[in-house]
Amino acid sequence: MREFSVPPVVTIADTTTLTDAIWDNARVAPETVSFLRRTDPSSEQWSPITAAEFHADVVAVARGLIAAGVRAGDRVALMSRTRYEWTLIDYAIWAAGAVTVPIYETSSAEQASWILADSGAVAAFVETNAHELLVSGLRDDLPDLREVWQLDAGGLDAVRAGGERVPAEAVEERRRQARAGDLATIIYTSGTTGRPKGCELTHRNLLAEVLNAVVAFGHLFSGAESRTLLFLPLAHAFARLVQIGVVTARGTLAHTPDTRTLLPDLAAVKPTFLLSVPRVFEKVYTGAKQKAEAGGKGGIFARAEATAIAYSEALDSGGPGLMLRAQHAIFDRLVYNKLRDAMGGKCTDAVSGGAPLGGRLAHFFRGVGVVVMEGYGLTETSPAVAANVPSAIRIGTVGRPLPGVTLRIADDGEILVRGDIVFGAYRNNPDATREVLDSDGWFHTGDLGALDDDGYLSITGRKKEIIVTAGGKNVAPAVLEDRLRAHPLISQSVLVGDRQPFIAALITIDEEAWPGWLAANGRDAGSTVADLAGDPALRAEIQKAVDEANKAVSGAEAIKVFRILGRDFTEATGELTPSLKVKRGVVHKTYADDIAAIYTK
Structure with a gap:
């Protein structure tokens, strides 16, 4: 199907905007x-904020x-970690008729300077003293x-205090003048290649996305x-x-900025659904497996x-038989319920995006009792x-x-998208x-994919990432890389050739799986990956993952050689974007000697 x-x-009516939900919620519920x-x-204590209280707070900040x-x-501009104030400020900016320009809180001075200058930001909220010093150095x-307001230094209270002389009717006047076609946000792409581009998204773009998605996802919202x-x-x-979806559907939203406290936060909040990137699901799985093995229950796991x-x-094929249902019930009591408890005990659904999840995971x-629904999209598509x-799941596809x-597959395999969710322009570009x-x-989109007869989309790679070997074979790295990352010991994989x-x-x-491997293989606990990159047992373990991944491709596309790097990729060292995508250009440059050594043996 094409x-x-x-x-x-x-x-979406022309007079509808994103702030309507805040006013509707406060009036109706x-x-x-x-x-x-x-x-x-x-603190581990969480306090509730009602729809009426949030509306009042939005008006005060606006x-x-x-x-x-x-x-x-x-x-x-808004430069902060994920917290309640992020959502509050976002809606207050819209209520004032203005445009939110997010900046990742980990952004460098060069990145922040570019975003602030290119967007023409007249004001900025920053979270920490370090953020304020960074922006002050760019003024x-x-x-x-x-204006620059620092959240951790009472900046939000100062904004509220300054607004006491402005009547609330002024906010209503801004809202009455706003239209669905007005610009709502400029989101700068993570920039896996080149300088980030500012995607201009309107209220209509985001509302067309959210209001239709809320219906499609049914009970989640x-x-x-x-x-x-x-x-x-x-x-x-x-x-x-998800922020906009939960607010629009009158669900409850909690924020946490630090994944190191994720487990106690999940226990306290007890979410009914989660969204995440595949790396987090991989870590949940790996952590559970390591804990079982450390406790002598690796075989049971x-x-x-x-x-x-x-x-x-x-x-997906007629339902489990009697024996399989019985085995599943036993392991539900022994293993699966503990995994669900670790996710708060009430989570039955999750949404995964940003990168391929992999069918096995x-x-x-889903077998454990948490349905992970994989999706696909880009900043430019809202x-x-x-x-x-929930009503239409086909594992191995992005739905x-x-x-x-409307999706179309071009003659060269590129995925094309049309609809109200598609952005209007890159800022100044x-x-x-x-x-x-x-x-x-x-x-x-720049992505390659295929549609099956029922309209389910599969992603096969990116046009710009296609590797053409000396023999003329076109290889899409994503298939092999995704399968390699499914192995609990492997964090990242990048194909070259x-x-x-x-x-x-x-x-x-x-890094989290490494201590367990050292202990299981009788290696010194202080050994680093760099120390043991050539260790026969380590290489044998990775070779198993390579062999398994190679089953998905032809011989000409298969991985012939692998090289274990001495450290993992991180955002701080430049190989990952803030959304955890690999910057291939940086990897190729940083590890040019390793790549050259592969082909000069």
Whole structure:
């Protein structure tokens, strides 16, 4: 199939904006608990914030922005970790008729300077003293930037206080003037290659995405019991989608900025669903396996894992038989319930995006009792294009187009998207805009994929990442890399081999899995990966993963050689974006000697 379209279930009126939900919630269900907010950073206590209280807070901050001279259409930057104040400020900026410009809290001075200058931000909220010092050092080069408020130094209270002289009617006037076609946010891409581009998204873009997605995802967002714990960076479009979705559907949203406290936070919040990137699901699985092995229960876990996967696979082919159901029930008491308890005890669903999840992991979690629904999208598409939803799941794909979206597969395999979710332009970059938006309104994603007869989309790679070997074979790295990362000991994998005689792989080892491997193999506990990169037992373990991955491709595409790197990729060292995507160009440059050594033996 070359094209598949799903009609919208919700259309967006010209007068509708993202802040309507805040006013509607306060009027219709004022006592509904919209947020759970940690009492203070060191506390395990969470306090409720009702829809009425959130509305009042949004109005107070919006009044402060107006008092500070922020006009309709002005850009206001927001540089902070994921926390209640992020969501509050986001909606207050919209209520004031302005435009939110997220900046990752880990951004460098160069990145922040570019985003502030390119967006023309007139004001900025920053979280920490370090952030304020970073922005203060850029002020001479940012003539448009008039105000900087630091959250940790009472900046938000100062904004509220400044707004006391502005009547609440001024906020209502800004809202009445706003339209669905107005710019809502400029999200700068993570920049796996080149300088980040600012994706301009309107209220209509985001509402077309959210309102249709809320219907498609059914029970995840509906009902008073719906709640989630958001821990991904809100500067990322994926987390922003869930923020808006939960607020719009009157669920309950909690925030946590630090994944190191994720387990106690999950226990306290008890989310009914989660969203995450595959790396987090991989770590949950790896951590459970390591804990079982350390406690002498590795064999039980291995059987439980195999049973969970078999049980999930059987759901797609007539249902599990009597014996499999009995085995599943036993392991549910012994293993699966503990995994669900670790996720808060009430979580039955999760949404995964940002990178491929892998069929084995998806089947494992569904067999455990947590359905992980994989989706696909880009910042330029607000962001979700397609997703597996509760009523239509096909593991191994990223689902069907969401309502209001049309997908087309071009002759060269590129995925094209059309619909109200597609952005209008890159900020101040008409050339880049023309490269991806054609005259018929199709957005050219740069990703390669295929549609099956039922409209389910599979991602096969990216056009710019295709490796062409010396023998002329085109190889899409994603297939092999995803399968390699499914191994609990492997953190990252990057295929190389462009214009070379064969495909090779750079492998990094998972730092959390490493101590367990050392203990299981009788190696010194203080040994680093760099110390043992050539260890026969380690190489044999990775070779098993390579052999398993190679089963998915032809001989010409298979990995012939791998090299274990001495350390993992990180955002701090430049190989990963804030959304944990690998920057291939940086990896190729940093490890040029390792790559050269592979082909000069």
